[in-house]
Each structure stands twice: as C-alpha cells, then as structure tokens.
Amino acid sequence: MSLDNFAIIESTLREGEQFANAFFTSEQKIEIAHLLNNFGVEYLELTSPAASPQSRLDCERIASLGLRSKILTHVRCHMDDAKLAIDTGVDGIDVVFGTSSYLREFSHGKDIPYIIDSAIEVIEFVKSQGLEVRFSSEDSFRSDLVDLLTIYRAVDKIGVNRVGIADTVGVANPRQVYDLVRTLRSVVHCDIEFHGHNDTGCAIANAYCALEAGATHVDTSILGIGERNGITPLGGLVARMYTYNADVIRQKYNLPLLREVENYVAGLVSVDVPFNNYITGYTAFTHKAGIHAKAILNNPSTYEILDPADFGLTRYIHVAHRLTGWNAIKQRAEQLQLTLSDEDIKLITAQIKVLADQKNLSLDDVDVLLRNYHNPSVETETLETIAAD
Numbered sequence: 001m002s003l004d005n006f007a008i009i010e011s012t013l014r015e016g017e018q019f020a021n022a023f024f025t026s027e028q029k030i031e032i033a034h035l036l037n038n039f040g041v042e043y044l045e046l047t048s049p050a051a052s053p054q055s056r057l058d059c060e061r062i063a064s065l066g067l068r069s070k071i072l073t074h075v076r077c078h079m080d081d082a083k084l085a086i087d088t089g090v091d092g093i094d095v096v097f098g099t100s101s102y103l104r105e106f107s108h109g110k111d112i113p114y115i116i117d118s119a120i121e122v123i124e125f126v127k128s129q130g131l132e133v134r135f136s137s138e139d140s141f142r143s144d145l146v147d148l149l150t151i152y153r154a155v156d157k158i159g160v161n162r163v164g165i166a167d168t169v170g171v172a173n174p175r176q177v178y179d180l181v182r183t184l185r186s187v188v189h190c191d192i193e194f195h196g197h198n199d200t201g202c203a204i205a206n207a208y209c210a211l212e213a214g215a216t217h218v219d220t221s222i223l224g225i226g227e228r229n230g231i232t233p234l235g236g237l238v239a240r241m242y243t244y245n246a247d248v249i250r251q252k253y254n255l256p257l258l259r260e261v262e263n264y265v266a267g268l269v270s271v272d273v274p275f276n277n278y279i280t281g282y283t284a285f286t287h288k289a290g291i292h293a294k295a296i297l298n299n300p301s302t303y304e305i306l307d308p309a310d311f312g313l314t315r316y317i318h319v320a321h322r323l324t325g326w327n328a329i330k331q332r333a334e335q336l337q338l339t340l341s342d343e344d345i346k347l348i349t350a351q352i353k354v355l356a357d358q359k360n361l362s363l364d365d366v367d368v369l370l371r372n373y374h375n376p377s378v379e380t381e382t383l384e385t386i387a388a389d
C-alpha cells in the first residue's frame with residue numbers, strides 16, 4: 001500500500017538550509033515553497049522558528065500562503081520550541097530527539113525515561129492545539145532497538161500522528177532499513193516517516209526499502225542538499241517511484257516542473273546540477289553506442305525506464321563518434337531532410353568511423369559529410385579538411 005500511497009515531506013527549507021552553501025532570503029524561500037507546492041509535494045518542512053528571528057517570520061509567512069502542501073516546522077522536543085512553533089500557524093510539527101548512545105552521552109545527556117516524558121508532554125500539547133505531530137529519534141540506526149521501540153510504543157499509545165526513523169549519519173544499508181521499519185510497523189499503529197542521509201550513496205535505496213517495509217512518508221530535498229552531502233534527493237526518489245508505478249507518479253506530481261525547481265535551487269546554492277543527476281542530468285537521456293541507438297529508434301523502452309517526455313525533456317542520440325551505427329546516421333540524415341539510400345548511409349558511416357578514430361568529431365562534422373554526400377556539387381568541406389580541423 002505504501003509504495004502507491006506515500007507522501008513526500010520536502011525538507012529543502014529545513015534540511016536543505018543546513019547545506020554548506022545555503023542562504024535563502026525570505027523571497028527565495030517563498031519562491032521555493034511555491035515551486036514545490038506546484039510540483040505537488042504533500043508537505044513542506046521548514047526550519048525551526050527557534051533558530052533565528054528571521055526563521056520565525058519566514059515560518060509565519062509561508063504558513064499563511066494558503067498552499068496545498070501542508071506546512072510543517074521542525075523543532076527540538078521541548079515545550080518552549082513547541083509553543084513557538086504553534087504560534088507560527090503551521091499545520092504540523094516535527095519533533096526530534098537524539099536517542100543514540102552517542103547523542104545521549106556526548107550531546108544532551110538525557111536517559112530514556114526522560115526522553116519519553118518530554119515526548120509525551122510535547123506531543124499532548126501539540127495535539128491539544130489541533131495540530132499534526134510527529135516524533136522522530138535522531139540517529140535511529142545507532143540507537144538501542146529496545147530503547148527505540150519503547151519510546152515509539154509510548155508515543156504511539158498517546159496518539160502521535162507519525163513516528164520518524166532518521167539515518168542521521170548515513171550509516172544504514174537498505175536491508176537494515178527494511179528490517180527496522182518492518183519491526184516498527186508491527187509495533188505502532190501510526191504513520192512512519194523515513195529520513196536518510198546519503199554519506200554512502202544509499203539514501204534513495206534506503207527510502208525505497210522503508211516504503212517497501214511499510215513506511216508512509218519520506219523526507220527529501222531538492223538535489224539532496226543538506227548536512228554534509230545531504231539526504232534523499234527529490235528527483236531521485238521520484239525516479240525510483242516512477243519505475244514502480246509511473247501512472248501514480250504522473251498523477252501525483254507535476255513532473256515537468258522538476259527541472260525548473262532543481263535549476264532554481266542549484267543557482268541559489270551555487271552548484272551545478274550533476275551531469276549524471278537522476279532524470280535531469282544532461283546525459284540522463286543521451287544514447288551513444290550504435291546498438292543502443294538502433295534499439296532506441298525502434299522502441300525507446302529498450303534502453304529507457306523513464307519517458308523523458310513525462311518530465312518535459314527529450315532524448316538525444318549522440319551520433320558523431322566511433323561507436324556510431326548506420327541506423328543512427330540514417331536518423332540524423334532524416335532530421336536534416338536529406339534523402340540518401342541505405343547503401344549511401346552505410347558508406348558515410350564507415351567514413352565517420354575512420355575520421356572518429358583520428359579526432360573527437362562534432363555533430364557539425366557529421367552533418368557536413370552527410371550534406372556533401374547528398375549534394376557533391378555544393379562546395380563544402382572535404383574529408384581531409386574535417387580530419388585536419
């Protein structure tokens with residue numbers, strides 16, 4: 001059920017603010033909130049109003065925009081923070097407490113009964129104000145399982161809306177995530193959220209496994225920005241879930257907006273969208289080897305699990321290289337509206353391969369060869385001049 005019916009908690013405006021290069025002005029935060037709302041994410045998570053005076057004002061402003069996405073803010077498990085959060089007008093509050101032995105020893109120094117008491121006080125207060133509330137344990141995968149389940153059971157009993165598992169340090173692997181969420185699923189009745197860092201490249205797989213095991217909510221950020229090298233990227237999760245059920249994903253989200261949101265945030269935080277980014281990387285739909293190109297021309301699904309058109313993108317067949325094939329060259333000739341026989345195309349392809357062994361060809365070089373062959377009377381570059389370029 002979760003794989004078709006999950007919710008995204010988009011945390012670019014909380015976890016993403018913790019990215020090294022992030023500094024968002026209020027106007028920029030509002031633009032990000034609008035873009036994500038239009039994309040269709042179910043929730044936006046905002047930085048705690050306790051973080052700074054401007055953070056509080058931004059929280060109030062975004063909560064009052066009347067967006068379709070529900071607005072959450074993220075606070076420590078503390079009554080002062082919870083009260084401040086409620087006053088901002090958000091729809092719900094994500095509460096977090098560190099439960100690992102590291103955090104208990106080196107950070108806050110609190111024991112499990114203390115954590116449970118604070119959690120109950122804060123959760124009951126937030127619920128009494130009619131808001132949605134989530135309780136999450138920071139560094140869940142390095143916390144004692146009995147401690148974790150004891151805490152989650154206690155907060156589930158008093159009606160928390162959601163419990164969260166956080167792989168704060170990116171240490172978990174997909175099987176561990178599956179096992180922990182599965183165990184938790186058998187212990188609590190409420191929804192389950194997964195928040196995973198990407199230190200070892202497992203953040204998307206971990207989020208997917210969490211959903212497979214019964215989680216209902218996944219945290220993401222645009223391009224995965226966050227502490228260190230970040231968390232599950234929105235685009236990567238969308239790609240993963242699209243392969244599970246493309247119809248559901250097309251229906252839930254405004255997919256052609258993905259590239260715009262990513263480019264906007266990439267610009268704000270001064271990074272390039274990686275060439276191999278999920279869906280929007282500039283080579284994500286580029287096909288090169290002759291065998292691939294031929295099959296793609298016959299049926300794109302042969303080598304594509306995502307349809308670029310669903311994301312407002314187009315595929316590209318790279319023809320100007322030594323791995324090219326005559327089917328790809330024929331398609332290029334057709335694009336140029338040149339009528340050439342298959343025999344001609346095969347001869348030109350052979351010439352292209354010889355030239356491509358000598359230098360890195362450009363598409364222009366291929367086009368010159370095709371045009372020259374098609375109409376030898378026109379004065380164009382010869383094979384020798386292309387090779388000498």
Ligand code: HCA
Binds near residue numbers: 094095139197
């Ligand atoms: C943080 C830690 C956190 C919280 C995640 C959550 C993490 O920066 O506060 O609330 O689910 O990775 O543990 O982002």
Ligand code: CU
Binds near residue numbers: 015168197226227231
């Ligand atoms: Cu985090």
